[in-house]
Amino acid sequence: MPISSIEKELREANEKLEKLNHFKTHLLALTSHQLKTPIGIIRGYATLLREGFYGPLSDEVKEILSKIEFGTEEVVALVDNIIDLRKVEEGRLQYQMEDLDFIKLARQVSEEMGHMAMSCGLDLDFSGPDHVVMIHGDGQKLRHVIQNLLDNAIKYTKKGFVAVKVEEKEKEIVLSVSDSGIGIPPKVMPYLFKEFERDERVKKEIHGTGMGLYIAKIFVEAHGGTIWAESKGIDKGSTFFISIPK
Amino acid sequence: MRTKPLILVVDDEHELLEIMSLKLMGSGFDTVVAYNGKEAVDAAKKIHPDLILMDIQMPGESGTDAALEIKQNPDTKDIKIAFLSNLKDPWPQTFAPRNDLAKNIGMEDFIDKTGDLNATLAKVREILARK
Numbered sequence: 001m002p003i004s005s006i007e008k009e010l011r012e013a014n015e016k017l018e019k020l021n022h023f024k025t026h027l028l029a030l031t032s033h034q035l036k037t038p039i040g041i042i043r044g045y046a047t048l049l050r051e052g053f054y055g056p057l058s059d060e061v062k063e064i065l066s067k068i069e070f071g072t073e074e075v076v077a078l079v080d081n082i083i084d085l086r087k088v089e090e091g092r093l094q095y096q097m098e099d100l101d102f103i104k105l106a107r108q109v110s111e112e113m114g115h116m117a118m119s120c121g122l123d124l125d126f127s128g129p130d131h132v133v134m135i136h137g138d139g140q141k142l143r144h145v146i147q148n149l150l151d152n153a154i155k156y157t158k159k160g161f162v163a164v165k166v167e168e169k170e171k172e173i174v175l176s177v178s179d180s181g182i183g184i185p186p187k188v189m190p191y192l193f194k195e196f197e198r199d200e201r202v203k204k205e206i207h208g209t210g211m212g213l214y215i216a217k218i219f220v221e222a223h224g225g226t227i228w229a230e231s232k233g234i235d236k237g238s239t240f241f242i243s244i245p246k
Numbered sequence: 247m248r249t250k251p252l253i254l255v256v257d258d259e260h261e262l263l264e265i266m267s268l269k270l271m272g273s274g275f276d277t278v279v280a281y282n283g284k285e286a287v288d289a290a291k292k293i294h295p296d297l298i299l300m301d302i303q304m305p306g307e308s309g310t311d312a313a314l315e316i317k318q319n320p321d322t323k324d325i326k327i328a329f330l331s332n333l334k335d336p337w338p339q340t341f342a343p344r345n346d347l348a349k350n351i352g353m354e355d356f357i358d359k360t361g362d363l364n365a366t367l368a369k370v371r372e373i374l375a376r377k
Contacts, residue, residue: 029333029334029335032334033303033332033333033334036332036359036360037259037262037332039360040262040332040359040360041259041261041262041265043360043363044261044262044265044266044269044363045261045265047269047362047363047364048265048268048269048363051272053268053269053272076360080334083334083335096345096346108365108368112362112364112365140345
């Protein structure tokens with residue numbers, strides 16, 4: 001076959017792929033919007049019910065409503081992770097950097113996820129400085145990181161606790177999320193932050209995609225920070241850390 | 247004389263309007279609702295709310311167009327407007343983050359509609375406290 005024909009075929013194949021890629025992105029955006037609307041309705045009514053807007057409820061019903069809220073949050077997080085991953089692939093992820101109080105952000109996210117931890121029978125403690133600690137960062141992205149870490153900690157801990165701790169160091173701020181969960185075997189450690197990697201022990205019983213930590217790493221590193229994990233091994237809990245420069 | 251801040255909530259989803267209105271009313275605000283961009287523009291002229299929470303994707307006039315129309319009218323230009331949408335890329339032809347874009351076109355903010363209701367409430371309070 002002459003080279004010019006091969007070139008033509010390759011060009012045509014490339015054009016088809018580009019069209020398909022564009023269609024995929026468009027379909028993803030459309031699906032995510034269509035999915036999020038009913039999810040928002042379910043979550044909103046569940047919150048109003050739990051907070052007593054439609055009358056008093058038993059503690060048992062409130063707990064069930066918390067589980068519904070948690071479930072909807074999981075779906076939203078999944079959709080957001082897929083969209084963010086797509087943006088990373090396309091090289092069009094943007095950061096909105098601003099001066100923000102990191103303590104306030106971490107406390108807010110911990111409070112928001114507190115009732116979800118509670119619905120799973122876990123205590124969620126927050127500790128950190130009482131004063132303001134300003135950093136330069138993208139509030140939405142850092143919120144997403146903390147949510148992903150907390151979501152993991154809650155999912156992989158059957159009983160005990162989840163604790164968020166923020167420490168101010170000389171040049172950085174370090175947030176840690178500790179849990180009393182299933183721990184991390186040493187052989188899994190090198191793959192923790194890789195795309196679609198999940199612990200073999202839990203693949204069947206705990207739903208997840210292996211995107212959360214991968215995206216968290218991208219977001220943290222874009223802030224000039226680092227993310228890492230420590231665990232004493234199986235069933236000995238784990239702690240995830242993020243460090244962001246001040 | 248207004249005793250509570252008045253918020254106009256604009257959305258074509260009736261359930262989301264109910265959810266947002268109930269939460270806001272239960273938290274010390276008065277609310278009025280509009281189901282599309284045109285109704286929002288008319289309501290803004292009539293009642294001059296303290297804040298408009300504007301959905302973006304609606305049948306007919308989009309939330310973006312309605313918000314710009316309100317901002318271009320000398321009589322309503324000072325009304326605070328925040329977009330309240332679950333669109334990850336509300337303006338796909340642009341690349342800047344949603345909050346930046348909203349502020350660049352004269353709005354107060356962009357609030358994620360699928361977020362926690364109490365976080366939305368905190369954002370509303372923060373926007374109203376802005377000078």
